[in-house]
Amino acid sequence: xxxxxxxxxxxxxxAGLLVGxxxxxxxxxxxxxxxxxxxxxxxxxxxxxxAVDVRGGGPGTRExxxxxxxxxxxxxxxxxxxxxxxxxxAAADGVMRWLExxxxxxxxxxxxxxxxxxIVPGAVIFDLPVGDWRIRPTAEFGYRxxxxxxxxxARGSVGAGxxxxxxSIKGGIGSASIVLGEGPAAGLTVAALxxxxxxxxxxxxxxxxxxxxxxxxxxxxxLPTPTPQQVARANALxxxxxxxxxxxxxxxxxxxLDPIGCRRMALTAHDGLARAIRPAHSPLxxxxxxxxxxxxxxxxxxxxxxxxxxxxxxxxxxxCTAAAVAVERAIVDAILSxxxxxxxxxxxxxxxx
Numbered sequence: 264x265x266x267x268x269x270x271x272x273x274x275x276x277x278a279g280l281l282v283g284x285x286x287x288x289x290x291x292x293x294x295x296x297x298x299x300x301x302x303x304x305x306x307x308x309x310x311x312x313x314a315v316d317v318r319g320g321g322p323g324t325r326e327x328x329x330x331x332x333x334x335x336x337x338x339x340x341x342x343x344x345x346x347x348x349x350x351x352x353a354a355a356d357g358v359m360r361w362l363e364x365x366x367x368x369x370x371x372x373x374x375x376x377x378x379x380x381x382i383v384p385g386a387v388i389f390d391l392p393v394g395d396w397r398i399r400p401t402a403e404f405g406y407r408x409x410x411x412x413x414x415x416x417a418r419g420s421v422g423a424g425x426x427x428x429x430x431s432i433k434g435g436i437g438s439a440s441i442v443l444g445e446g447p448a449a450g451l452t453v454a455a456l457x458x459x460x461x462x463x464x465x466x467x468x469x470x471x472x473x474x475x476x477x478x479x480x481x482x483x484x485x486l487p488t489p490t491p492q493q494v495a496r497a498n499a500l501x502x503x504x505x506x507x508x509x510x511x512x513x514x515x516x517x518x519x520l521d522p523i524g525c526r527r528m529a530l531t532a533h534d535g536l537a538r539a540i541r542p543a544h545s546p547l548x549x550x551x552x553x554x555x556x557x558x559x560x561x562x563x564x565x566x567x568x569x570x571x572x573x574x575x576x577x578x579x580x581x582x583c584t585a586a587a588v589a590v591e592r593a594i595v596d597a598i599l600s601x602x603x604x605x606x607x608x609x610x611x612x613x614x615x616x
Contacts (some may be wrong), residue, residue, distance in 0.1 A: 277517045279559045321548060360406055475592065
């Protein structure tokens with residue numbers, strides 16, 4: 264795949280998208296005490312075509328049925344990614360309130376532009392044991408995250424990633440983008456934003472390197488080869504002691520896709536998740552990926568296709584390939600950006616990188 268990272272190497276390299284976080288984090292947060300949770304909002308001012316693919320056995324989601332390509336609504340206004348397990352879905356109410364105050368949503372009354380219904384699908388991770396179980400995102404979290412949404416945003420132990428754990432080490436939020444080179448999709452951008460909180464491992468127990476470096480190689484991420492002592496120390500960490508976990512995120516493109524094309528991109532993006540997390544899509548995870556298409560780019564020239572195939576089939580194929588790689592890179596970014604919290608070590612601290 265002939266591709267380079269976008270200017271920010273982040274989701275907002277897809278023009279038309281903004282990302283905001285809101286979280287609470289006490290300096291002395293521990294397992295079972297203190298505040299350590301938050302949410303992240305991906306805003307699409309003016310709306311974006313959307314789809315979703317849910318692969319985990321224990322998902323916590325909102326408005327995912329609406330995104331079935333056979334259903335009526337074709338666009339969303341925002342996507343919520345949040346901690347707090349099912350309780351955290353309350354944060355979507357705050358995102359809706361923020362959007363309604365600004366007239367963003369489906370217009371329901373031609374005579375009154377203020378009567379709108381914002382569309383805000385969402386998904387949760389299970390982070391309740393990190394910090395106080397009773398402290399979880401509320402509607403106010405969602406409102407503040409929507410308010411904070413911008414082109415530049417933090418990564419690591421922020422927003423929905425504050426309480427995330429990636430197997431035995433600290434998880435968090437990561438992002439990556441790809442600008443495609445020559446071919447049917449030349450010039451188009453694909454990007455991912457991932458909250459990594461899996462039960463599975465994110466690093467190879469034989470080498471200590473993240474599983475997600477398999478496509479690009481460790482040098483791409485500036486990672487040295489871990490020493491045997493570092494690998495042994497990492498392998499000695501206790502396994503994640505919870506039956507509920509989950510990796511969630513958003514993949515996006517500036518191409519023009521219909522809901523069926525978005526669904527295919529969401530589905531293929533899970534390949535990147537499976538490359539970077541082992542095992543993935545387990546009964547103990549609720550792995551969910553949303554896909555967005557803003558249509559803000561100049562569309563690549565079409566290539567003649569047989570009438571039985573969609574006209575954009577070759578473009579979609581290139582976008583799907585890139586989406587899997589973007590997710591893989593974003594998961595690596597999440598664990599490299601995470602900081603130790605509540606006694607959970609980070610990858611960088613373990614391997615001195």
